Amino acid sequence: MKNNETKTPWPTKAAMEQVYNMNLWGGNGAGFYSGDGSHNPKLVNPYIDSLTSFLTSFKNPITVCDLGCGDFNIGKELVPYTKSYIAVDVVTDLIAYNKETFKKDNLQFLCLDLAVDSLPTGDCAILRQVLQHLSNAEVQSILNKLSAFKYIILTEHIPEGNFIPNKDIISGQGIRLKKQSGLNIMASPFNFKTKAEKHLLSVVLENGKGVIITTLYEVY
Numbered sequence: 643m644k645n646n647e648t649k650t651p652w653p654t655k656a657a658m659e660q661v662y663n664m665n666l667w668g669g670n671g672a673g674f675y676s677g678d679g680s681h682n683p684k685l686v687n688p689y690i691d692s693l694t695s696f697l698t699s700f701k702n703p704i705t706v707c708d709l710g711c712g713d714f715n716i717g718k719e720l721v722p723y724t725k726s727y728i729a730v731d732v733v734t735d736l737i738a739y740n741k742e743t744f745k746k747d748n749l750q751f752l753c754l755d756l757a758v759d760s761l762p763t764g765d766c767a768i769l770r771q772v773l774q775h776l777s778n779a780e781v782q783s784i785l786n787k788l789s790a791f792k793y794i795i796l797t798e799h800i801p802e803g804n805f806i807p808n809k810d811i812i813s814g815q816g817i818r819l820k821k822q823s824g825l826n827i828m829a830s831p832f833n834f835k836t837k838a839e840k841h842l843l844s845v846v847l848e849n850g851k852g853v854i855i856t857t858l859y860e861v862y
Contacts (some may be wrong), residue, residue, distance in 0.1 A: 654732060654755065654780065654813040680715045680770075683732040685845055685854060689770070690719045692843045692856065693795065697723035705764035707791070709756055709784075710772030714740050720768075721749050728762045730754050757783040771854070774798050774817040774825050778810045778832075785827060785834050794859040795842070800824025801852050808832065819852055837862055 680686065697704070703725040708717045711729035713736070721727045721744075730752045737753040744751075752762060756772070757780035767788055771779050773796070778795050788794050799817055799826055808831060809823035818824050827834040838860040845854045 649832060654757065662703055667842075668745040680712055686716060688843055689797070689856060690716060690775060693720055693768070694823065695841070696795070696858065703792075704766055706766045706768060707764040708763050708768045708770075709761065710769055711740070712736070712770075714744055718744050721746050724748060726764070728752060728764060730756065732756070732761065750836070756780075756787075761787050761790070764791060766795065768795045770795075770797040770856075771799055772787065773827075774819075775815070776811075776813045778808060780813055781825065781827075785832055789835075789861055792834075792861055794861060795856065796827065796859065797854060797856040798825045799852055799854050800826075802846065802850065824852070833860075836860060 697706070701722065705726040706720065706724045706728070708720075708727065708729040711717050711731050714729060717727070717729050725748065727746070727749045728751075729740065729749065732753065732755050733739075734753050737751045741751045754761070757776065761767075769784075773784065776784070790793065799819060801819060801822055806823055807826035807829045809818055809821045810822065811818055826832075828836075828839070838861040840858040840860075841855070842858050843854075843856040847853065
């Protein structure tokens, strides 16, 4: 019966290209727009303040890899506090646009599929509301590579209160919130190993729409 048919996933690259081509995360239809999470001042400003504090805590600036950089509305504010800033996204036209729009001596953009391609090297990996859009298989593939970084700063949109973590989804526009779930890399099936974990920021959304949590992990 039709109800029992398995939904065939799109390749992640194609799914994300559709998000931007059809403005599925909002915007006025002109240019690229990575959604409320990258533009709402209530979400963006505390995040930038928190990461600026972290980045300026080092005597010598560090190299940051922004994995899933989106329209770079946030990343552009962090570049000045780094030795080198490598911004990565899977959408080819988006990376081409960012290369033309944001130019700094210590900034470069790469078009990569995080789950498939080798990642650039650096001291700190930033993933802001990226893994929440990916299947468990793709999340696991990325986590296997993140152990190469000393620091990981992970931001996830999760339900408020108790929930069953890591329910699987098909990669794309949606997130686990629609299944009353959210990503927790420390829980099964990922069981990601870290040296230390520090909560950086929580922003509770209105109307019971969950909470956006940013966590700093020290890997070794």
